[in-house]
Amino acid sequence: MSEQDQSIYKQMIDTLGESENMTPKQVKILEAAIEIISEKGYYNTSTSEIAKRAGVAEGTIFRHYRTKKDLLASIITPVITKFSAPFFAEKFVDQVFRKPHKNFEDFLYAFIKNRFEFAKANVPLVKILLQELAFHPEIQASYKKVFAEKIYPAINNVLDYYKEKGEIKDQPNLSIIRLLAPTVLGFLITRFLLQPDLEWDDDREIRRTVDFIMKGIGKVGE
Amino acid sequence: MSEQDQSIYKQMIDTLGESENMTPKQVKILEAAIEIISEKGYYNTSTSEIAKRAGVAEGTIFRHYRTKKDLLASIITPVITKFSAPFFAEKFVDQVFRKPHKNFEDFLYAFIKNRFEFAKANVPLVKILLQELAFHPEIQASYKKVFAEKIYPAINNVLDYYKEKGEIKDQPNLSIIRLLAPTVLGFLITRFLLQPDLEWDDDREIRRTVDFIMKGIGKVGE
Amino acid sequence: MSEQDQSIYKQMIDTLGESENMTPKQVKILEAAIEIISEKGYYNTSTSEIAKRAGVAEGTIFRHYRTKKDLLASIITPVITKFSAPFFAEKFVDQVFRKPHKNFEDFLYAFIKNRFEFAKANVPLVKILLQELAFHPEIQASYKKVFAEKIYPAINNVLDYYKEKGEIKDQPNLSIIRLLAPTVLGFLITRFLLQPDLEWDDDREIRRTVDFIMKGIGKVGE
Amino acid sequence: MSEQDQSIYKQMIDTLGESENMTPKQVKILEAAIEIISEKGYYNTSTSEIAKRAGVAEGTIFRHYRTKKDLLASIITPVITKFSAPFFAEKFVDQVFRKPHKNFEDFLYAFIKNRFEFAKANVPLVKILLQELAFHPEIQASYKKVFAEKIYPAINNVLDYYKEKGEIKDQPNLSIIRLLAPTVLGFLITRFLLQPDLEWDDDREIRRTVDFIMKGIGKVGE
DNA sequence: CATGAATGAGGCTTCATTCAT
DNA sequence: AATGAATGAAGCCTCATTCAT
Numbered sequence: 001m002s003e004q005d006q007s008i009y010k011q012m013i014d015t016l017g018e019s020e021n022m023t024p025k026q027v028k029i030l031e032a033a034i035e036i037i038s039e040k041g042y043y044n045t046s047t048s049e050i051a052k053r054a055g056v057a058e059g060t061i062f063r064h065y066r067t068k069k070d071l072l073a074s075i076i077t078p079v080i081t082k083f084s085a086p087f088f089a090e091k092f093v094d095q096v097f098r099k100p101h102k103n104f105e106d107f108l109y110a111f112i113k114n115r116f117e118f119a120k121a122n123v124p125l126v127k128i129l130l131q132e133l134a135f136h137p138e139i140q141a142s143y144k145k146v147f148a149e150k151i152y153p154a155i156n157n158v159l160d161y162y163k164e165k166g167e168i169k170d171q172p173n174l175s176i177i178r179l180l181a182p183t184v185l186g187f188l189i190t191r192f193l194l195q196p197d198l199e200w201d202d203d204r205e206i207r208r209t210v211d212f213i214m215k216g217i218g219k220v221g222e
Numbered sequence: 223m224s225e226q227d228q229s230i231y232k233q234m235i236d237t238l239g240e241s242e243n244m245t246p247k248q249v250k251i252l253e254a255a256i257e258i259i260s261e262k263g264y265y266n267t268s269t270s271e272i273a274k275r276a277g278v279a280e281g282t283i284f285r286h287y288r289t290k291k292d293l294l295a296s297i298i299t300p301v302i303t304k305f306s307a308p309f310f311a312e313k314f315v316d317q318v319f320r321k322p323h324k325n326f327e328d329f330l331y332a333f334i335k336n337r338f339e340f341a342k343a344n345v346p347l348v349k350i351l352l353q354e355l356a357f358h359p360e361i362q363a364s365y366k367k368v369f370a371e372k373i374y375p376a377i378n379n380v381l382d383y384y385k386e387k388g389e390i391k392d393q394p395n396l397s398i399i400r401l402l403a404p405t406v407l408g409f410l411i412t413r414f415l416l417q418p419d420l421e422w423d424d425d426r427e428i429r430r431t432v433d434f435i436m437k438g439i440g441k442v443g444e
Numbered sequence: 445m446s447e448q449d450q451s452i453y454k455q456m457i458d459t460l461g462e463s464e465n466m467t468p469k470q471v472k473i474l475e476a477a478i479e480i481i482s483e484k485g486y487y488n489t490s491t492s493e494i495a496k497r498a499g500v501a502e503g504t505i506f507r508h509y510r511t512k513k514d515l516l517a518s519i520i521t522p523v524i525t526k527f528s529a530p531f532f533a534e535k536f537v538d539q540v541f542r543k544p545h546k547n548f549e550d551f552l553y554a555f556i557k558n559r560f561e562f563a564k565a566n567v568p569l570v571k572i573l574l575q576e577l578a579f580h581p582e583i584q585a586s587y588k589k590v591f592a593e594k595i596y597p598a599i600n601n602v603l604d605y606y607k608e609k610g611e612i613k614d615q616p617n618l619s620i621i622r623l624l625a626p627t628v629l630g631f632l633i634t635r636f637l638l639q640p641d642l643e644w645d646d647d648r649e650i651r652r653t654v655d656f657i658m659k660g661i662g663k664v665g666e
Numbered sequence: 667m668s669e670q671d672q673s674i675y676k677q678m679i680d681t682l683g684e685s686e687n688m689t690p691k692q693v694k695i696l697e698a699a700i701e702i703i704s705e706k707g708y709y710n711t712s713t714s715e716i717a718k719r720a721g722v723a724e725g726t727i728f729r730h731y732r733t734k735k736d737l738l739a740s741i742i743t744p745v746i747t748k749f750s751a752p753f754f755a756e757k758f759v760d761q762v763f764r765k766p767h768k769n770f771e772d773f774l775y776a777f778i779k780n781r782f783e784f785a786k787a788n789v790p791l792v793k794i795l796l797q798e799l800a801f802h803p804e805i806q807a808s809y810k811k812v813f814a815e816k817i818y819p820a821i822n823n824v825l826d827y828y829k830e831k832g833e834i835k836d837q838p839n840l841s842i843i844r845l846l847a848p849t850v851l852g853f854l855i856t857r858f859l860l861q862p863d864l865e866w867d868d869d870r871e872i873r874r875t876v877d878f879i880m881k882g883i884g885k886v887g888e
Numbered sequence: 889c890a891t892g893a894a895t896g897a898g899g900c901t902t903c904a905t906t907c908a909t
Numbered sequence: 910a911a912t913g914a915a916t917g918a919a920g921c922c923t924c925a926t927t928c929a930t
Contacts, residue, residue, distance in 0.1 A: 023911095025910085041265075041356065041357045043265035043266075044357065046903060047904060048903070056911085057911060057912040057913055058912085058914095059907085059911070059913060059914095060910080062904080062905060062906080063910070066905095067905080131356045134353045135262075135266065135353070171430070175427070178408070178409065178412055179405065179408075179430070179431070182404045182407065182409070182412075183401065183404055183405060183408070185404065186403065186404020189404075208393070208397060208401070211438070212401045212438035212439070213438070215438040216435070216437045216438045245893065247894075248893095269921060269922085270919085270920075270921090278895095279894065280895090280896075280921090281895060281897090281924085282893080282895070282896095283922095285893070285895095286893095288922095289921085290921065290922090467890095469889085469890080484801075485800065485801045487709035487801075488709075488801065490923080490924060490925080491924075491925060500890085502892065502925090503926090503927080503928085504890055507889070507890070507891095511926080512924095512926090574800075575800050575801075578707065578796075579706075579707045579709075579710065579797070615874070619871070619874055622852070622871075623849065623852075623875070626851065626852020626853070626856075627848055627849060627852070629852070630844070630845075630847065630852060631848070633848075649841070652837070652841060652845070653845070660877070660878035660882045689914065689915090691915075712898080712899060712900085713899075722915080722916095723916045723917055724900090725902080725917060726914080726915055726916070727901095728900085728901060729913095729914065729916095730914095732901095734901090891929100892928100892929105892930100893927105893929095893930105894928085894929105895925100895926085895927075895928100896924100896925105896926100899921105899922085900921090901921085901922105902918105902919090902920075903916105903917100903918095903919095903920100904916100904917105904918100905916085905917100906914105906915085906916075907914095907915085908912100908913105908914095909911100909912080
């Protein structure tokens, strides 16, 4: 799995700050916005507060983002992209067919591990994504697009592949996803958002998750 | 499982309207608030809009609820209670020990089925609960209390019981819950909030969910 | 000096309650209004709060007083009357000419003493009068009328009388009043409103006040 | 006595407008607020009315003053300070000991004259101060502080000084102040607030006031 | 007489956004 | 690019007053 999507939170911003045409102030604005919005939510965060935390005049924000919602979009859109990065076309499918995963369980472990690291490095961003998704139709649309065009097809491929290899029980892929996704997401949400202060033995818990899924989905016990 | 907690949405309000001392206008206000807030979220819903939809003067809202947030609380608090109703003390535990469930699978099926019916009858309320939980510390506190005092102990009992009977694999109960809860919730959320328009074969999907969990948790295949 | 104007606060109300056609509820309302308004001022006191403290429905207030301002007027008007009671026509002037005061100093002492007792018995009412006078033109008008028709003429008489007797320096009566009034009022205000918790030797302080005025006004030292 | 505290009303604002960082709009707001509040009182004055009179959007008020009460405070606080300016430390006491006042009477005349000019130049401000003092605990606190720390000690010094010189009768200073203050204040209030339209011979009336006080306090006639 | 739910005008305040500098 | 004063729409809430019961 790619490593360049780790730690977007700062990294993403910095990268943009250099590669694209971001001024230092713009970077400050993004950082401040991410911090505050992830703490208090979009509607409880005022642009003036963001400006203050960023050490910038209020007007400056609107020089870079036409509206407050634009600012939110500019935070969330990359997260949607990066979060689904592994599913993007070749890389992901390639890994499945050519890479060292000798079976589905191996693949699943690697996949969860990878998304785990991503979430860990980007807690505030993931938090914003999950919280705001419900309230902003534009963002939902953006997500649905990525899901339909990238995520779903990729997963589909993988599942079909392992089904053929006889490692996955015969069920509609959608049903499988419906079971798989909440299990993985549920783990990440519990781990990083609901109970971040518990003492987690992360690796054991990841294995447990894999195990749980494998039992439920796999053909092993049958 | 009790049937008196079905369909709170209207039923709850009506009941209150009669049993408690709710005026017809107050009922209208609650209904309107639930509708609009579940559509657009708390922060996108203005009290004036609620008043308009309820056919009431804006001031009337504040005769009955000191604050807009009070109004939200008066919607959510009963949901928290009712949603966890099956866990409340005797009933739930009794069912497990004395009632017709011959094994954990049976119990699980009955339980999911029951919560499924509840969710089905109260989509708007559940939606509000899930969406707003993130933003209102008071509501979080209220939920945590119910979870710690009612839900968790009840589940604990059940799991211990079936562990003793050898139907559940030996894992920490917290880990089991961490796997179980997202699976059930994920199903309900997908079914009623994310993809309500799909043509669902509900019973088959419930069985699939039970099956998935049983495989992952149970001792069967070992 | 008349004794029937002592302790209006309760007494006034009770009297009205019997003699006039006041219901017990109306009495409660007046009492509550006086208490709260004297504590927090007219504009910081809501009719609902008055109703609550009076143990009465809000509507009941408006059954007895057309408006909130009417309620205030019904409190203040009698105070204006009673506060200037000693000046009312015959009684007052009579006392001056026929009664036991052998000189102006004696009269002054009796007068201040009398108004002192009145103020003492009616602190809340006096407080309301002083505080609200500034903001309600109707009340000002009412006061000016009483002053012009009763108070001023009466004082005028008295001053002229003692001037003739050679006990008061020859100055315009208005100037005398301008010096006299603040001295007396200033004492009462300090005593009951500004520093009510100090340990006052009331009689000594009254004598000091009389002395101060006598020196300033009288012919003694000349 | 210093002359730089004359005519705060406009002068104060103008000064601030230049020396401090006040925008022209902010100056307009202050002027409008002073005018209207002094006419109708704080609670009868709406922020929208102030905005209208100031030719400013209502929101602009709240950019400069977080609260309506803040606006009031920003008007009154300087008045409290300026009104007691002559009492502030050296200047005042110095004048007493080193300056041209050959006796207490001279000093008293100069003092009253000075405060008279101040009141004359700041009628609206003084009116607001007197009217609102009763209703705003924060303002009371602010005043009490100034009184305890500046005014009282200064007066104390002066009285002791002239007592030693044998020009003032031996009474507790607090008693003297209790007699002195209402006489001076009563004069100013009558002159500028109660009867501003009378034709006053100001100098004669000031002398009368001084005379009245001297007789009452002084040792002359004894 | 009494009630108290209902009203709706109006108050204070917030905040995204604009614009002259 | 950056500023920050200014805007004004819109939000929440209060409260005196009315009216059907």
